Amino acid sequence: MFIPDEIYYEKAIKSYELGISLLRKYEQVPKFVIENHNNIEKLRKMPNTEFSNLKRKLIIGVRKTHRYEENHKVSDFLVPYTSSGCTASCLYCYLVCHYNKCSYLRIFVNREQMLQRMIKTANESTSKELTFEIGSNSDLILENSITGNLPWTIQNFARSKHGFLTFPTKFDMIEPILSIDGKEKVIIRVSMNPEKLINLVEFGTARLNQRIRAINTLKDAGYKVRNYHRSGYFCRRLEKFIC
Numbered sequence: 001m002f003i004p005d006e007i008y009y010e011k012a013i014k015s016y017e018l019g020i021s022l023l024r025k026y027e028q029v030p031k032f033v034i035e036n037h038n039n040i041e042k043l044r045k046m047p048n049t050e051f052s053n054l055k056r057k058l059i060i061g062v063r064k065t066h067r068y069e070e071n072h073k074v075s076d077f078l079v080p081y082t083s084s085g086c087t088a089s090c091l092y093c094y095l096v097c098h099y100n101k102c103s104y105l106r107i108f109v110n111r112e113q114m115l116q117r118m119i120k121t122a123n124e125s126t127s128k129e130l131t132f133e134i135g136s137n138s139d140l141i142l143e144n145s146i147t148g149n150l151p152w153t154i155q156n157f158a159r160s161k162h163g164f165l166t167f168p169t170k171f172d173m174i175e176p177i178l179s180i181d182g183k184e185k186v187i188i189r190v191s192m193n194p195e196k197l198i199n200l201v202e203f204g205t206a207r208l209n210q211r212i213r214a215i216n217t218l219k220d221a222g223y224k225v226r227n228y229h230r231s232g233y234f235c236r237r238l239e240k241f242i243c
Ligand code: SF4
Pocket: 085, 086, 087, 088, 089, 090, 092, 093, 094, 095, 137, 138, 139, 170, 205
């Protein structure tokens, strides 16, 4: 279980049920109030050598940007959802390219607002059933071990007449989403790589046998499961050197 070394939070999270419960859950962890989760000067100024220590911090805020990006690969829209960043350290992670050493886990507590917007968009679409990618900025199975957001999301999205959710993962803490309603509206993409590569470059994630077990369990539970290879190009090149 992830216990952060420090928590940085926006005051506004105290107006949200999830914000209050996270502060309570991590009562013992040292906390600092911040103005804006996007720009924490103290952390931004730390040297790059602090990368692994920064990954042990948790940032909690309110998401202000809700712009959907069209996507024609695995979904219709990339949706900014309840988290950004991750506690793991895959060497090729594109979040590191975006946020550099500040690719730590940020959690956004205004989940009701984000979910309602998705349900509205899904039900307003007359031409087709829309699929929403909710995990393009984070790993929601990992995030769920901190927030419990995933069962909440899946069960509430089940009330929507239309639409599907999808997200990728490299983790196997799937127990909380096995016995809930709404599974038929969710496509989970489990990221796979040869064991050698996982051990070499995907630090802090589930190992290959754990992911295979998770795939089978999710499938048996009623989820649509797809294989996912975010790091394909990088790993194919790396494979040439190490295999
Ligand atoms: S698990 Fe995903 S989000 Fe986390 S470091 Fe690896 S690639 Fe990045």
